[in-house]
Amino acid sequence: ADGADAADTADGADGTKQPRRASPSGRRDQRTARLDPDAPPEALPPPEAAIARPARRDPAARRKKSKSRRTPGAARPVFTRQLIPPLRAAHAVLWRAAARLRGWKGLPQSVRRAAITIDVADGALRVASGPGQASRGGLVGADARLVTSGDQDLSVELSASVADRAGQLGALAATLTWGSRDGLRGAVTLRGGGWATMAGRIDDHFAVHAAPAFELRLQAELGEAEPRLEGRLTSRGLGLRARRLSRTVLDDLRVDATFTAVLQDDGLVIDMPAGQLGEGVVSAHFELTKLRRWPTATAHFILPDQDCGLALAGLPRSLLPTIGAGVATPAIVARGRFAGRLDVGVPLEFPYGADLAFGFDDARCEVSRLGAIDVAELNGEFARPVNEDGRVLADVLIGPASSAWLPLGQMSRWLAFSMTTTEDGAFWEHAGLNAFLLRRAIRLDLDYGRYVYGGSTITQQLVKNLYLTRTKVLARKLEEVLIVWQMERKVAKSRILETYINGIEYGPRLYGIERGAQAYFGKAASSLEPIEAAYLGSIKPCPHCGWVGFRSGQWAPWWSKRIGVVLGRMADKGMITAAQWAAADPFVPSFLGWDEAKLVRARAKARQMLAFWAVQDAQKAERKAAREEARAARHR
Secondary structure, eight states: OHHHHHHTEEEOTTSSEEEOOSOHHHHHHHHHHHHOTTOOGGGSOOGGGGGOOOOOOOHHHHHHHHHHSOOTTOOOOOHHHHHHHHHHHHHHHHHHHHHHHHHOOOHHHHHHHSOOEEEEETTEEEEESSTTOOOOOEEEEEEEEEEEETTTEEEEEEEEEEEETTEEEEEEEEEEEEETTTEEEEEEEEESHHHHHHHHHHOTTEEEEEEEEEEEEEEEEESSSOOEEEEEEEEEEEEEOOTTTOSSOBOOOEEEEEEEEEEETTEEEEEEEEEEETTEEEEEEEEEEOTTTSOEEEEEEEEEEEEHHHHHHTSOGGGOTTTTTTOOSOSEEEEEEEEEEEEEEEETTOGGGOEEEEEEEOTTEEEEEETTBOGGGGGSOOOEEEEETTEEEEEEEESTTSSSOOOGGGSOHHHHHHHHHHHOTTTTTSSSOOHHHHHHHHHHHHHHTSOOOOOOOHHHHHHHHHHOOOOOSHHHHHHHHHHHHHHHHHSOHHHHHHHHHHHSEEETTEESHHHHHHHHHSSOGGGOOHHHHHHHHHSTTOHHHHHHHHHHOOOOHHHHHHHHHHHHHHHHTTSSOHHHHHHHTTTOOOOTTOOHHHHHHHHHHHHHHHHHHHHHHHHHHHHHHHHHHHHHHHHO
């Protein structure tokens, strides 16, 4: 917005910013003249030229320009809301097509009248759409029957091997029955690796590997009831390229799933009662309902009680790029049983109404190997180089055996509270995953249509910092969850928090609370004051931002608001007094190297913005109360 404002304004005669009305070519000429020190005085435009109204421009040129620059103040489109029109259109097309097929009773007569030629010779079948026209494809070893009963019923049965110009695809078996009373019923079976090869040629999201195996069976019913499709898919050697799922090709997928899809008047239901990924079993149920009024998508995933050793050992190695790197198969060794469930519901019009619930019964499963990762090492004396997004900083060590380690008991009592308050308020209660944070992540990511927030707990962040990278893909999240699962079972909560505070980043090459406290405040971490501890806990989402503000002396009032919230919660818990909280206002700490003038400017700016935000918050509260009162009045 600032850039757009700068581009659309000019210095007026009185030195103030005025709307720039000159044409593009005029702007270029004026800028060139102003920048040329040798330009004669008559070449310089008069002051009023900057605000002179130009001649009317071509409307087409105006439309072209408006597309290249976003309109100031325009609302950002909600991702899920953009899905509604194409979903409604696709549903309408399918529903109309099903209705036409269901109601078309003249198919047998049309087949008799159609100029279609079917020839079977030497075990090969050729289909042509009219006399003298070329063949449209080849079926080798075909056996076909076309049966009509009276004037109303029609049945087609076909079995053959299908070939295209590139070679053999595989076997095809199809049966279509059209009855005047039962409507259309059909069954199709595609079998053979050639079909997988064709899928790879059609869509580059599919990756085909040596000796693929593929089988797809479909059964459809278009009677008086809702259109229904049942099927089973078995695939091996057909991989996927999905950048949001993994940075590498998922080339070792083994899938065996049965499914049922029902097209409803106002939605779609897909049920997968039994699906197998590798050796693991999962069932799923998807619904798209209220498509015309309030479209809502729901998904239920159930991990039935099963052998956890088989399920984990059968996970595709392409989904475990870190755990599975450089270790023998299987990468994960476990024994026992487990079960789980995940439920998600999303109103497409308002993704912030999305809900999530999950449960996991893992008490009977014991993991003895998780690739080359040993989380139990955190319980002992260790020193390891920093993992900076997959890049190892060999000269920056963290851990109890390093020179920058402070035991949790020696930290200022406000520091641990600041870290858990800003990053994971339920740290002491959850088992590694926080439903509130995950719910927030789903809502934000669906709003923006990309990964903008991960919803990670302190344990998840520690796992990412120690073992993984910051790549925003679901495969990394899967590895993260697996390691978190073991860390929460084998490492005490206090040790997890201690390692986290001593290992996270506070600025460029500033890893560990001792380094951060010395760099920002010139003191030991054990001596931090409440406002200093709150600041170091607040910069975790963007330590680079905190460091730049500190070094440049340009204080961002947003930090003051965040620090004030943390100190307010300390006061609520009785960790500081109300007088201490008031004395800290406007929540700008005394940084190392800042003189009094710099502090005064920063605090004046923060005080002004905090007052402005307080007025805004009061107005929002008033509007919310008015909406609730109006809603209650309507119900009365």
